[in-house]
Amino acid sequence: MTTATGHTTETATAMAEAAAAWLDTLDGEHRATGTGHGPGTGDDDAERRRWFYTPTDHGGLTLHEQSPVQQQRAMRLVASGLSEAGFATVAAVMGLENVLDRAQGWPARPYRERFRDPGLYHLRVFGDPAGGTWGWRFGGHHVSLNNLVVDGRVAATTPCFLGANPATTPLLGGGVHRPLGPTEDLARDIVRGLPPELLDAAVLAEAAPPDLVTANRATAAPGDRPLPGTAIRRESPPGPADPVAGTEEVALGATPRGVPASALDDRGRDLLRRLPSAYLDRAPAGTSPVQRYDDDAALDEVHLAWAGSTDPGEPHYYRLQGPRLLLEWDNTQDGADHAHSVWRDPESDLGLDVLGEHLAFAHR
Structure with missing residues (x-):
């Protein structure tokens, strides 16, 4: 980071x-x-x-x-x-x-x-x-x-995870409470604005996976696929769980999948530049790497991938992936009224790389 x-x-x-x-x-x-x-x-x-x-x-x-x-x-x-x-x-x-x-x-x-x-x-x-x-x-x-x-x-x-269930709640006077609303809407606006050839590249699967691809694994790695809900609990049986069947199309790749920011028009790039802030600005100012994406070269390396419907209110999933960046979103459960979002750094989740270097130096 x-x-x-x-x-x-x-x-x-x-x-x-x-x-x-x-x-x-x-x-x-x-x-x-x-x-x-x-x-x-x-x-x-x-x-x-x-x-x-x-x-x-x-x-x-x-x-x-x-x-x-x-x-x-x-x-x-x-x-x-x-x-x-x-x-x-x-x-x-x-x-x-x-x-x-x-x-x-x-x-x-x-x-x-x-x-x-x-x-x-x-x-x-x-x-x-x-x-x-x-x-x-x-x-x-x-x-x-x-x-x-x-x-x-x-x-x-x-990992930094936030979810919302319900994702949408009515308020008095016609108001609506959506704590993660922009996190969902910005990505959908990008995908719905893509021309057909880019839309085909962005959409990994017609059906959204049932949950986050990386689940609650300590480290995110190529080949990760969603885990059954029973595995994401302290009470789950010991040992690794089998991924959810039929989710191969959305598996995490060693290289980012989907559409790179470099392929987007000006409107799409502007929306994509704003989307990471919905995750990275959870951290205090100065500790968040969000300013990294003010640089066009850094933004160009970020890819957006989608699965599921692009219609509001329908089950869907997306992820942003680039160097030291993995952002995942899904809203599939309870009639697409149950949202999950996570910010991960595949190279340093839980600070494992920093700890290794620190302890190796301290014991030289």
């Missing part, structure tokens, strides 16, 4: 201060649940590398287990890793759990006191925020934030 060092240092300091303030309120079992082994490259780091976006145990201390003061300090840490708009979107997504609870008829599950629970978001700090290498994770249904700090600077902010 190419960012300004000063900004990543400033953000890392804010993260460390917020994490320390939260940890200071914890003791006993709560502290044990809210902390984990410091980041590394061995088996001790396995828990930090696990991330989810389904309503499962994400690992850590949940908000509803915390006092109001602890909750506030937890959210201060969450905010330290997000822009103002990013934090507002996360808060909106969490609030949708109440909307979903009503829409689904207040469902009950024997293994959970409340199934659709806006307090069921987990925070865990890995390592010592006062040390040189540490990280934190915040996650629950449709939110997964993964941050790593190395030598006092933010080294990784991905």
